[in-house]
Amino acid sequence: MIENVVLIGAGNLATQLALAMHENGTRVKQVYSRTIQSARELAGKLKCEYTNDLSKLITEADIYLIAVKDSAIQEILENLYLDCDKLIVHTAGGVPMNVLDGFTLNYGVFYPLQTFSKNRKISFSSIPICIEANHPSNLIALQEFAGRLSDSVHQISSDERKTLHLAAVFTNNFVNHFYTIGAEILQDKKLNFDLLKPLINETAAKIGKMDPVEAQTGPAKRNDQPTINAQLKMLHDRPEFQKIYSFVTESIFQAHKKHNHDLL
Amino acid sequence: MIENVVLIGAGNLATQLALAMHENGTRVKQVYSRTIQSARELAGKLKCEYTNDLSKLITEADIYLIAVKDSAIQEILENLYLDCDKLIVHTAGGVPMNVLDGFTLNYGVFYPLQTFSKNRKISFSSIPICIEANHPSNLIALQEFAGRLSDSVHQISSDERKTLHLAAVFTNNFVNHFYTIGAEILQDKKLNFDLLKPLINETAAKIGKMDPVEAQTGPAKRNDQPTINAQLKMLHDRPEFQKIYSFVTESIFQAHKKHNHDLL
Numbered sequence: 001m002i003e004n005v006v007l008i009g010a011g012n013l014a015t016q017l018a019l020a021m022h023e024n025g026t027r028v029k030q031v032y033s034r035t036i037q038s039a040r041e042l043a044g045k046l047k048c049e050y051t052n053d054l055s056k057l058i059t060e061a062d063i064y065l066i067a068v069k070d071s072a073i074q075e076i077l078e079n080l081y082l083d084c085d086k087l088i089v090h091t092a093g094g095v096p097m098n099v100l101d102g103f104t105l106n107y108g109v110f111y112p113l114q115t116f117s118k119n120r121k122i123s124f125s126s127i128p129i130c131i132e133a134n135h136p137s138n139l140i141a142l143q144e145f146a147g148r149l150s151d152s153v154h155q156i157s158s159d160e161r162k163t164l165h166l167a168a169v170f171t172n173n174f175v176n177h178f179y180t181i182g183a184e185i186l187q188d189k190k191l192n193f194d195l196l197k198p199l200i201n202e203t204a205a206k207i208g209k210m211d212p213v214e215a216q217t218g219p220a221k222r223n224d225q226p227t228i229n230a231q232l233k234m235l236h237d238r239p240e241f242q243k244i245y246s247f248v249t250e251s252i253f254q255a256h257k258k259h260n261h262d263l264l
Numbered sequence: 265m266i267e268n269v270v271l272i273g274a275g276n277l278a279t280q281l282a283l284a285m286h287e288n289g290t291r292v293k294q295v296y297s298r299t300i301q302s303a304r305e306l307a308g309k310l311k312c313e314y315t316n317d318l319s320k321l322i323t324e325a326d327i328y329l330i331a332v333k334d335s336a337i338q339e340i341l342e343n344l345y346l347d348c349d350k351l352i353v354h355t356a357g358g359v360p361m362n363v364l365d366g367f368t369l370n371y372g373v374f375y376p377l378q379t380f381s382k383n384r385k386i387s388f389s390s391i392p393i394c395i396e397a398n399h400p401s402n403l404i405a406l407q408e409f410a411g412r413l414s415d416s417v418h419q420i421s422s423d424e425r426k427t428l429h430l431a432a433v434f435t436n437n438f439v440n441h442f443y444t445i446g447a448e449i450l451q452d453k454k455l456n457f458d459l460l461k462p463l464i465n466e467t468a469a470k471i472g473k474m475d476p477v478e479a480q481t482g483p484a485k486r487n488d489q490p491t492i493n494a495q496l497k498m499l500h501d502r503p504e505f506q507k508i509y510s511f512v513t514e515s516i517f518q519a520h521k522k523h524n525h526d527l528l
Contacts (some may be wrong), residue, residue: 014479040295061423070491072408092441094483094491114463120473122466128459147334154459157416162462163453166495170505171446171460173482179520180476195392195418196428196435197472199378203436205470206384208461212444217276217379219358220435225360227334231430240515241434247511248438251504253442 002145006030008054009067010038012116013064013091017067017149020124022046024148030058032176034072054079063145065110066090077103085262087138093165096158098131108133108142111161115172122185124149130156132166181241207229213259220252266326266351266409272340273331274302274320277355281331281413284388287312288412294322298336305524309410318343323350327409329374330354341367351402351456352398357429361396372397372406375425377413378434388413394420394428445505477523484516 005026007018013169018028028046033039036052043050049058059082066076071135080088080103087106090099093113100107111130111263116122130144131153133139139155156164178201183193206215218240219227228249234244269290271282273289284293292310297303300316307314308421313322321328323346330340332355344352344367351370357377370490375394393410397403403419409418420428441503445463446456450465450509472481492513499506 022326069486069488071488094494110432113459115466115470115479117470117474117479120470126462128462130459144345150460159454159521160455162494163449163455166498167446167455167460167511168463169482169484169495170442170449171464173480173484173516174442174469175464176471176476176480177432177512177516177519178438179471179485180480181515182431183435183476185427185431189424191424191427191431195377195394196391196431198390198416199432200439200468200471201380202386204464206381207440207443207464210381210508212440212447215379215381216440216444218433220441221392221434222333222436224333224335228424230358231401231433234426234430240518244438244511244515245433247508248441250330251445251508252437253443254504255441 002063003027004029004063006032006057006064007042007067008032008064009056010042011068012118013112014065014067015042015118016067016116016122016124017091017112018041018042018046019121020149026030026145026148029237032057051101052153055081057082060209062087063073064088070095073099087141089142093161093168098132098158101134106135106138109144109158109161110146111156111164113168114166128152130154130161132156132158132161147174181244183201185238185241189201213255216252218252220249221256223253267291268293268325268327270321270328271331272296272321272328273440274306275332276382277376278329278331279306279382280380280386281329281355281376282306283385284413284509290409290412293325305463319345323347323415326351332360337363351405354405356434357425361398361424362422365398370399370402372402373422373425374406375412375420375428377432378485379430389415392416392418394418394425396422396425402438403435427522430507433495445508449502449505457463478517480516480520482516484513485520487517 005028008029009013021028030047030049031039031043032051039050041054073090085105088100088104088108089108091110093111097109109132113128127150129150131142131146133142182196186193269292270276271292285292285523292312295303295307295314296315301312303316349369352364352368353372355374357375361373373396377392391414395406395410397406400431441470446460450457
């Protein structure tokens with residue numbers, strides 16, 4: 001059973017994960033960050049050790065959780081000095097499990113499919129945690145470990161995780177960018193972004209109950225050219241928004257033409 | 265005070281509006297729809313009269329609420345046979361108030377900034393209702409009328425409403441299309457869309473507390489070219505998604521370059 005954790009990373013995900021483990025009684029023994037202040041800050045919340053030196057990681061932990069940005073994983077691995085049977089796990093959506101191969105005999109992935117901010121506390125209990133391991137016994141250990149944090153634990157392959165990560169880019173990163181565009185459009189006319197928030201919430205809540213293709217509304221779906229043209233014209237001083245508007249409108253129209261055709 | 269309503273329309277918005285009015289004791293006296301079945305169905309829920317003939321609208325109502333799609337408003341107006349002092353109001357985001365000019369002496373707009381479905385009941389109390397009127401006395405009447413449904417009533421000009429509608433297209437229609445794309449990407453690999461729902465909800469909930477530009481994460485913001493290229497490659501059999509991915513990624517990158525520059 002996984003009891004003692006060394007956490008490698010002190011960013012958004014590492015912070016939220018550490019706080020959630022701390023709450024459920026899983027012991028984070030040490031926090032590593034390249035930046036000593038970040039390590040100290042998070043360790044302070046957990047009342048544990050911290051370091052910015054990978055050669056000083058404590059050796060008696062049950063798991064080494066690498067929660068750093070994708071591009072930093074390789075460098076971390078190359079600088080670990082651990083016994084070759086230590087369980088090492090990364091938390092990245094887009095990175096295959098086999099990057100860990102050759103660094104230890106026991107490894108896996110622990111990918112919480114959620115967006116994290118350092119200062120926004122989040123309840124883990126309904127977050128899907130996607131796990132993968134190189135060996136059934138590691139999978140069982142990860143299953144139990146993840147199950148302490150969430151009721152939604154899924155065994156997901158590296159290929160499947162890559163697909164989930166891509167879909168998450170559309171439904172989180174790209175969606176958030178459209179919130180930003182909405183906010184800017186209002187700001188240009190001194191209108192309050194709060195006016196859009198109930199709409200934004202309902203748009204998300206709706207697909208809890210409805211297929212998103214069924215939930216689609218608006219001028220693009222109806223191919224309402226007068227409205228589309230008027231809105232494009234309103235964006236004349238924002239050519240980058242205009243371009244996105246055209247592409248997404250066309251994509252919605254095509255998707256619904258196809259959807260309606262499929263229903264025939 | 266507005267007590268008796270004639271509702272012109274029986275679609276998503278008309279239905280939800282009627283049910284909300286019915287609940288707060290505002291009397292919907294009659295429902296009109298071009299399609300008699302739709303009129304009958306909604307009138308059945310409200311226990312009121314219905315018609316599909318504009319010449320048969322009852323004449324003793326305090327307000328005639330036009331809740332039909334934008335492109336149908338003009339035709340409705342041209343076929344109304346009402347006294348010239350009747351209060352007529354439309355509910356469209358993208359249509360200016362002055363389309364009502366010449367059809368009556370008393371008119372205005374009542375635009376609830378929300379997405380509606382026929383079969384998804386919605387609480388009106390926090391929906392921003394944007395009102396506009398041709399005369400202060402009509403504005404006061406609409407203010408009181410809207411205040412019975414919502415705690416968030418705002419006097420908004422036609423120009424401002426047009427801007428809100430445009431921002432709503434980005435944050436509702438376009439966002440929902442990205443939910444659809446996410447669902448399709450998962451479906452292609454037989455993965456369950458439910459896995460994305462907590463992420464989608466948190467993405468929306470987050471901007472209740474954070475500026476969306478601050479909430480942005482992901483490969484586009486970091487300009488993480490290896491991930492961006494890998495994801496574009498995954499979309500090789502979906503050229504239309506690939507195109508959108510490229511454009512939105514570029515737009516996020518540009519927006520954050522600008523944002524970071526503005527912060528210097």
